[in-house]
Amino acid sequence: MSKKPSSKQNIFSEEYVKKNILHHYDLEDSTIGLIKFKDTQKHRAVYKISSKSAAFCLKKIYFNEDSLLFVYSALQWLWKKGIKTPILLNTKDGLKYVKHDGMIFILTPWVDGYKCDFDNxxxxxxxxxxxxxxxxxxxxxxxxxxxxxxxxxxxxxxxxxxxxxxxxxxxxxxxxxxxxxxxxxxxxxxxxxxxxxxxxxxxxxxxxxxxxxxxxxxxxxxxxxxxxxxxxxxxxxxxxxxxxxxxxxxxxxxxxxxxxxxxxxxxxxxxxxxxxxxxxxxxxxxxxxxxxxxxxxxxxxxxxxxxxxxxxxxxxxxxxxxxxxxxxxxxxxxxxxxxxxxxxxxxxxxxxx
Structure with missing residues (x-):
């Protein structure tokens, strides 16, 4: 049984993410950049994961597995209808997410682009x-x-x-x-x-x-x-x-x-x-x-x-x-x-x- 980290700094450290999350995707040799962190009751975090061949978005989500299944259903539905949305990538064991220490992480391809400009x-x-x-x-x-x-x-x-x-x-x-x-x-x-x-x-x-x-x-x-x-x-x-x-x-x-x-x-x-x-x-x-x-x-x-x-x-x-x-x-x-x-x-x- 894994021991829960003692602090959020430990939870979201590069060492912690590589050891406990990225190895499920064979990406532990990648570089990690913390893009967003929300220190709320249910911590949220977004990372950019850069490997030698590609970049990915790793997200620590704040909702449960049943809710994730709904989100996954919506993403899949829209993708099949031609709407470009991030697709959840499989772990090396064929799973759509990683659950560790009671937290859920998902990985999607990184979308290179720029946000909608409301002045355009x-x-x-x-x-x-x-x-x-x-x-x-x-x-x-x-x-x-x-x-x-x-x-x-x-x-x-x-x-x-x-x-x-x-x-x-x-x-x-x-x-x-x-x-x-x-x-x-x-x-x-x-x-x-x-x-x-x-x-x-x-x-x-x-x-x-x-x-x-x-x-x-x-x-x-x-x-x-x-x-x-x-x-x-x-x-x-x-x-x-x-x-x-x-x-x-x-x-x-x-x-x-x-x-x-x-x-x-x-x-x-x-x-x-x-x-x-x-x-x-x-x-x-x-x-x-x-x-x-x-x-x-x-x-x-x-x-x-x-x-x-x-x-x-x-x-x-x-x-x-x-x-x-x-x-x-x-x-x-x-x-x-x-x-x-x-x-x-x-x-x-x-x-x-």
């Missing part, structure tokens, strides 16, 4: 097109038997309603607390409430049965979209993937894009990307309602205030004040965007949001 219009369009292909090709997806049941498909209206009520609770707490955070919260409350009300109103008209379903990446952002030297697009890090409402992926992508300074709630850019996605993967009226609901809701304002009042006695108040102020920097742009995109979508897609 071609990159953005190709990324949205690829997302549409991912969704279209996985409508009938089913995981390998024994996989974790990674299915979302939760009511977004109920979720938004809970968030809306949290905002009202935070308002009451701010009124009674009267500290600096509370004052900033109250100064910006009415504008954020407008967004929350609009989001909730549109969400109430979503028909869950009409929403498109597929494999969803779960973290479809620039760092997980790579372009190789031949300009092929690769989609990496499907650790959060699940079978869910497809439009959530697009909403997540657009919300990240639209909050940037250079693309700050750019209405014409958003509409052009929506057309690109719709051309390759037809959007239903409820898909569009979900998307506008998703982009409209004041997510950061809601979450920061909820977390602050929940942990008010032990949090770093200065840090929370900074986060709250930052969350409102683009508030007027978001309000104008929401006011303008609703009639544009209604006219272009002949629907009522």
């Amino acid at each position: 219009l071609d990159h953005i369009i190709l990324s949205v097109r690829q997302l549409a292909h991912i969704h279209n090709s996985s409508r009938s997806f089913f995981p390998i038997k024994g996989s974790e049941d990674r299915v979302g498909l939760n009511s977004y209206y109920i979720s938004i309603l809970k968030h809306f009520n949290h905002l009202l609770t935070s308002y009451n707490k701010a009124v009674s607390t009267k500290d600096k955070f509370s004052n900033i919260f109250l100064e910006n409350f009415e504008d954020n409430l407008f967004l929350a009300k609009k989001s909730l109103e549109i969400a109430s008209h979503i028909d869950d049965d009409e929403l498109s379903k597929s494999i969803c990446h779960g973290d479809y952002v620039s760092k997980n979209i790579l372009f190789d030297n031949d300009n092929n697009i690769w989609v990496i890090d499907l650790d959060k993937c699940k079978y869910d409402y497809s439009i959530r992926d697009l909403g997540y992508f657009l919300r990240r894009l639209l909050r940037r300074d250079n693309t700050c709630f750019n209405l014409e850019l958003a509409l052009s990307l929506l057309r690109e996605y719709n051309y390759h993967s037809k959007l239903t009226p409820s898909d569009l309602r979900y998307l506008v609901t998703y982009i409209s809701f004041p997510q950061k304002f809601w979450k920061i205030s909820k977390d602050y009042f929940k942990n008010i006695g032990k949090c770093n108040k200065t840090a929370f004040i900074t986060l709250l102020m930052k969350s409102n920097e683009k508030l007027n742009f978001q309000i104008d965007f929401v006011k303008e995109i609703i009639p544009r979508i209604e006219k272009e897609y002949n629907i009522t949001l």
